[in-house]
Amino acid sequence: MTVLLFLVPLALALGAIGLVAFLWALRGGQYDDLDGAAERVLTNDDIGG
């Protein structure tokens, strides 16, 4: 069962990365305009915009 000593922290670390990424996105205002974000993905403003 010593493998748990390695696997449990690894699983937690992976989860924590997800949490930090979410908090970072929240701080950056990415959740302020959910409807707009869904539409913005369709623009081509990177091509000669």
Place this chain on the structure above:
Amino acid sequence: MTAVADVAAFATQGPDGVSRLDAAVEGMTCAACIFEIESSLKGLPDLVAARVNYTNRRLSLEWRGEAFNLSAAFERLRRLGYKLHPLDLAASEREEGEAARFLLRCLAVAAFAAMNVMLLSASVWIGNVSDIDPATRDLFHGVSGLIALPAAAFAGQPFFRSAFSALRARRLNMDVPISLGVLLALAMSVYETLHHAEHAYFDSAIMLLTFLLLGRYLDHAMRRKTRAVAANLAALRAPLACRLSEDGSEALVPLARLRPGDLALVRPGERLPADGVIVSGVSELDESLITGETLRRGVRDGDVVYAGSLNYDGALTLRVNAATGETLLDEIERLLDKATEARSRYMRLADRVSRLYAPMVHLTALLTALGWLAAGASAHDAIVTAISVLIITCPCALALAVPAVQVVASGALFRAGVLLNSADAIERLAEIDTVVFDKTGTLTAPEPRVANAQEIGPALLQMAARLAKASAHPLARAVALETDAAPVDGAREQHGQGVSAMIDGVEARLGSAQYCGLEAEAAALGALDPDLSLVAFRYGAAGALLRVRQMLRADARDVVDALQKRGLKVLILSGDRAETVAQAAAALGVAEWRAALKPAEKVAALEALKAEGRKTLMIGDGLNDAPALKSAHVSLSPIAAAQIAQAASDAVFLGDRLAPALAAIEIAVCARRRMQENLALSVLYNALAVPLAIAGMLTPLLAAAAMSGSSLLVTLNALRAGRSAEATRRPAQRALATREAAI
């Protein structure tokens, strides 16, 4: 309009030299508008950022430096067909945004912790019935603790703070048993883990926080959405005043930036931006929004006038004055203050339950401990059992019971065109047995209409309406409502007479009877109702007299009938003259009405109803209704209402119909039933789970299953509040369709 918007008045200056402006965008209908707006602004000098928020239809502009020209930005968008209405964002709205983000952060942390702790707990539960070795179990409990303790310390803040402030005020609210349950569960689990015990309750504590935070976040988000729409609508309506500076130049400023002593210019057809004294100009004012009186009042220099009055004939210059303590407005504010005290005594359903619940739970836990001690159990066992009672009674379902329904019901109300101002309005709305209407602007449409449209030929009426569109006169606006076509080109307005234009080579005139040569016909109509106005129209040889008056809202009769059919008592309390009110009451089939009431008399009438034990819903729009709106059990006002009246009421409804008011009552009644069912469900849950805990048979697995099961049940039941409201809101929604397109 020649005046330009005063940039400095709208923008807020940031600490880093960046100016910022938020504006509601009118005319944004689809996602393509986002890119059109943003790319059209891209080339402006010194612009730092221009970003559209599509969810709440707003644009935020940030710029640094002198070269940026805000008017140019407005002009560019106007040419594309978008109208910008600068928002004077209240500090409270920014704070709300911060609070919502904090709740979401807490929710993220709690959910992360709950998932991982649950993963470890499930392993322990399975291991406990098979072959887990104690060392692994201790490891899992230890890791759970390391996750749960910091997570609860962070994510529990909203509950701990609220519980602490309640206790400091010597009150009990729902957050007290929640905080106590969470803290005790954590403390006991730490103790048990250190003593290599079989059970730990880390998962219960953190899962509870997750469920509650989810409910709280959704409740908050729904209310924020409603507020944003209300703020946009307010910005769209009448936010700007034309201020005259000493050198005679004009600038458009938000109403809140008008200071006592400022001079303001009010053109015909505009509403007065503030209370004040007329400095120059002669005109007639429609003060129906202030007093409910439909007769117009002639005013001249030296007269005292009130904000919200509609200016009819001439341009007025107004000196804004501060409250002197003697005006109508001061009296209304005094009455409002008094009414506010009465209102705040209302106790919400959830608070009433928690006041009962919290002491009962704590008493049960105490009795459990004492009972086990008396039965000869060890102190450790007795305390553990008592704590497990507190954990299982930690009111997860109970705390979700009301907010979950509230979220669903305010969503249903929002779609029906009702925007809630106060959170507990739904509960109060469900209790009413009497509906009191104001007449002017509530039962009648806010704008006067042409009463005899059918008698006039459609072609003639169409032309008159197109000509009327070229004029700003309020009576002409009523005529203009008869068509959707574009205004006539090249119309000229003769002040105080009317407006004329050439249509297909023939002169058309709209205005007074003399102006159109229809005096004889007008005289033949004889004495008219005092609240009826004549508008004459002449096209070559053809002529017509249009009768313009306040008309009942299209569905007023149906709504009143439906209310009476529900067994509600309907009354009219109006500030208007008796003849007019009697007419309206007869047309609507309302037996009880009173007319010519002053604001204080309206309040007195409501107090009398309250003394009879009646719970009243007041629906009104005027400044004179504001105290009555505040002193009623619950109140509604139409979106066209005076600002003070809107602020005094619990909810605002949109559109030209009364149907949303009826829908609001139906949704509220349905929501209240769901709330009561939910409370009953959570009591039932406690009745089943508490005996187990008292008997000492509670395991963490059982606690987790019972808690999440009851929370899910309550949430699913809450969803029904939206579904059954669905059927009732259809008619209201049709009325809204046109309105919503504009938002």
